[in-house]
């Protein structure tokens with residue numbers, strides 16, 4: 284009897300603790316933190332954006348999620364090559380590290396012969412693919428030309444505009460410093476206007492990482508589908 288009362292009491296106090304923690308740190312703490320950011324609009328935007336992103340992620344909204352090994356036949360042990368001192372692995376946000384990990388894993392597990400990437404920026408992911416694919420793989424990577432002669436033909440987001448400005452005039456790609464970078468072929472053009480015909484049904488792994496507006500993601504996805512070979 285005493286034991287049952289004790290167990291019941293423990294369960295009750297656990298429930299009370301969860302409610303208290305949710306109220307204090309989640310609801311009150313979260314909102315107080317937002318108030319403190321009122322004088323710093325860009326930090327406040329970041330707070331809201333990451334909060335929403337995290338919530339959508341853990342609440343399972345958006346596209347259905349699957350584990351990598353459920354989609355691709357994956358050996359129990361796989362070695363991947365990473366760039367631990369530059370780029371995304373040095374960001375405080377762990378989401379980027381996860382992206383890098385899975386892109387490298389895709390390269391290793393699928394062993395693609397032809398990779399096509401839309402969105403080079405500094406060439407980080409192009410080099411990542413170069414490091415994690417067979418010796419004879421070719422990585423095509425497409426970006427807007429660095430000379431401002433070609434601007435986006437479809438609507439873009441604020442983040443796209445920031446990326447495009449960051450990319451403008453810079454051709455100091457990371458892959459140029461690495462021997463595996465010889466596998467990379469740089470292409471220039473607006474992905475919505477680019478002539479993808481030579482790549483139709485040739486690509487084993489197509490990575491879309493250009494502009495993020497609905498119009499661009501739709502257009503890039505349709506091009507990716509016609510470029511990807513059967514089984515790619």
Ligand SMILES: C[S@@+](CC[C@H](N)C(=O)[O-])C[C@H]1O[C@@H](n2cnc3c(N)ncnc32)[C@H](O)[C@@H]1O
Pocket residue numbers: 401402403404405406407408409425426427435436443446447450472473474475492493494499
């Ligand atoms: C998210 S960054 C790519 C990051 C890169 N994949 C990496 O992780 O190393 C997006 C890139 O897409 C490029 N981009 C934006 N709009 C584009 C377009 N319409 N056509 C081609 N590239 C575009 C930007 O210039 C920018 O370099």
